[in-house]
Amino acid sequence: MNRIVEKLNEDKKLLSIYFTAGYPNIDDTVVTIKNLETNGVDMIEIGLPFSDPLADGPTIQDSSTAALKNGMTTEVLFTQLEGIRETVSIPLIIMGYFNPMFQYGMEAFCKKCKELGIDGLIIPDLPVDVYHNEYQAIFEKYGLINVFLITPQTSDERIRYIDSISNGFIYMVSSASTTGAKSGFGDEQTAYFERIGNMGLKNPQVIGFGISNNETFTQATKYAKGAIIGSAFVKHVTKHGVKSINGFVDSIIK
Template identity: 50%
Template sequence: MNRLNQLFKNTSKPILSIYYTAGYPALESTLDIAEKLEQAGADFIEIGFPYSDPLADGPVIQNSSQKALENGMTLHVLFEQLKDLRKRVTIPVLLMGYVNPVLQFGVENFCKACAEAGVDGVIVPDLPMYEYEEMYKDYFIDNNLTNIFLVTPQTSEERIRKIDGLSNGFIYLLSSNSTTGKSTGISGDSETYFSRIQSMNLENPTMIGFGISDSTSFNKAAQYTRGAIVGSAFVKFLDTENALNQIPQFISEIRG
């Protein structure tokens, strides 16, 4: 049982995860932000590794990825930074990004590097489920990594059941089919979708992402799932003056 599994087992309050891009706003800010987020009360964090063509991301995260790449961030640089991760951070840490950099790095090497750094899980939205199951699953299992799958409002019940069977962490529910940061809040249609997932009584816990930006949307998400993930709103916040020292206030406002 890794840190992520322990968190969901031992925590009854709504779980808050924060996403940000490695190497943004500065190349060396990755661990400073992680440490501040833990101190401020985030339950787990998702560190994005930047990619030049982030199709699922809206302009805020696209911009952060572009700046991180310009700053010199790569997977090799990130793993070098993460050598000190567990000296500074105790909460679960996931890496999130696109499959192309992972394939270039080598999936087995990527999983080993995650384990060596103390990373608990990975979210690669464009990694096909059948490829994970047939080609890469053992690499994840051998390195005690959870692979997080995404579900959209259009995902069929059959596929959701399949995802539930392959999962060993949580299932990431997208609040809509739009890109990150495009919409905020949770619509009535989204609530119907969340209620449908809730009624399926899945084996794995669920978390909601996309559109979570304040205490209202966070608390609404927590009515249907174990909690929510804040991404674009936090990445945008990092561009403000003295952001690092204001992280406790940001977290407090999200929790309400």
């Protein structure tokens, strides 16, 4: 069974953390992954830096730019992840944009992910119908879960289509904006969370965008299986470095 599915079956609310590979320093990738698992994180999204990350807010955009300047590439990331499964057991997901994966070769990329022990991919700019028609068979061949994003503007019809071809979780974007920490969720977002929760989807939802502290984590997981924190964590390691991860995680799941 895929590690993502195993984790989703656990009787707990899940905390997933996004970080940018090769940031703040090129060699911080594996240290970050190990520290996150040690401190109780349930899943990790490894951000593959891209020069034009359209779905990301300024914090993650800046970290991607810095990581690229540090020398991070697809090949460097894959080299860093060699042997990661000797020490890390929680689900690992690569989040990146389609162009670098396409340039690498989509089947070659998926094959390498399987060899390294990657469990899934999040590709914000890969249309669901293109995935379904052209790439789903490749993902399934290598045992990878493709995680789709939905927003408050996604139609019920589209959500049900995404649900029908998904086999992990649905990434529920809390708002139509780019990524970034928010102070809390308003009535409009709460109504959206409730609407999706009442649809009876077969795949659990994990909420991302705007989760930054214990309050927003608690709010989000009232309506979903888990929550994803990205920008707030990137800000933390920018300021404090990757050796201070325990304090950040403790503040979320205290």
